[in-house]
């Protein structure tokens with residue numbers, strides 16, 4: 018990403034405007050209003066956040082109903098909807114926040130990871146508004162956004178461990194301070210949310226399957242033996258494809274023997290295996306790194322089984338846990354604005370050559 | 383009145399700032415596809431070079447497709463966002479028509495054409511009215527080149543047909559096989575779109591300019607998944 022060079026002599030007028038606006042605002046000492054934009058998957062979202070902590074608006078135009086008919090997110094369809102929705106969503110976010118672009122100090126946009134065509138719509142819109150109005154531009158990593166959703170609920174206490182679980186991600190992140198992300202472990206195959214969707218499909222439940230499994234699991238008993246994938250003793254990585262295969266095999270073998278397995282029991286057993294590995298690895302990291310706080314982030318944070326288990330274990334270990342409300346766990350732009358605020362404070366602005374980077378790594382952030 | 387015009391719908395990246403009576407600046411490249419990285423800096427440079435601040439613009443013109451889906455979206459998302467944030471009218475212009483404008487003044491048929499894979503092309507058929515506007519003779523469509531060429535021959539009567547567009551090269555043999563000497567091919571400088579043309583088309587229509595929110599690409603075809611789903615729905619094999 019071509020960050021804006023502050024001291025170059027051949028600055029463009031755009032760069033001059035941006036730096037002047039930034040310096041003037043810093044001198045004024047007033048509150049910071051950031052417009053967040055998020056289009057990395059199938060939600061078009063825009064939000065206004067004050068000082069990285071207070072949500073003034075958070076508009077989410079969901080396409081879930083459209084993609085349901087295809088059994089999953091279709092990138093081309095998602096990109097098309099983003100173009101249709103983007104300015105409407107931004108306008109609504111400003112209106113809800115009772116702000117105009119004149120009062121916005123920076124535009125923070127997700128530039129990766131995600132679906133490239135979808136990312137590009139948000140990035141193009143953010144850059145266009147930034148150029149047209151001379152508003153500083155900030156590129157935000159989607160996972161940094163998920164983690165910073167927690168700061169909209171409670172102040173961060175470093176060092177901390179963040180467990181990020183969503184349809185596309187399963188990551189254990191260690192943070193020493195604001196904007197410093199170190200990935201301790203990540204999934205080697207499927208994301209946890211992906212495994213949920215695949216198991217749900219095997220149980221003939223509609224997409225997205227995660228919430229259905231979670232609900233079903235609460236009606237059943239975890240009495241079907243399924244493996245736990247701990248990997249090497251010192252590893253913080255995850256693996257869910259073996260578990261998913263074990264579920265499918267269990268169903269298959271039972272069918273061959275003419276037996277029936279209670280779907281609720283299977284769901285409960287699957288959920289038990291996933292959450293045990295996620296939670297125990299998180300707590301091992303807490304001990305090893307002396308964390309003062311645990312953050313749960315990502316769409317799967319809505320999962321009741323995971324929340325309850327993590328709450329119980331954190332309580333046992335006496336470690337404070339933050340879980341954002343559901344509306345801030347799934348993809349939204351408020352979390353992007355919150356993460357962008359950290360970069361705003363440091364004056365880390367993106368140039369107009371900011372690109373969508375589908376495989377962006379958190380350490381590049 | 384100053385209009386900013388943008389075309390990123392294919393390999394070419396073209397941006398221009400035009401006034402009623404003259405083109406103030408135009409940048410066109412036909413090399414790298416990296417529109418997301420390059421376009422906004424190109425616009426920033428163009429504004430600086432023409433001493434134009436964004437607030438001085440009176441409107442935006444943009445090529446809305448057909449073309450590369452991603453390329454079209456970069457142009458449209460950017461144009462509608464600039465227009466919305468400055469409260470300006472924005473005019474969407476067909477990417478095919480933008481290329482056809484290169485042949486203004488040509489006496490016979492003008493056929494812009496982009497490759498659309500699997501033997502298909504995005505195309506349409508125009509005739510020049512005077513020296514400054516085009517009449518559409520055959521509406522824009524995606525069609526098999528093998529079906530399009532006989533249709534054009536019928537349409538043309540004895541007149542010649544000028545094919546325009548960067549992708550014409552790859553289909554030239556097929557075109558000549560069907561149309562023989564009736565087919566004409568332009569010098570390379572006529573084959574790529576120029577944002578200045580889009581600027582002038584937009585200027586003519588600024589009054590009726592679209593509300594930025596309503597500006598959407600013209601892909602000329604459904605996303606593959608949608609087409610399949612609709613087909614299945616018609617067969618009655620899916621509900622909803």
Ligand SMILES: [Zn+2]
Pocket residue numbers: 159163183315316347348
């Ligand atoms: Zn996410």
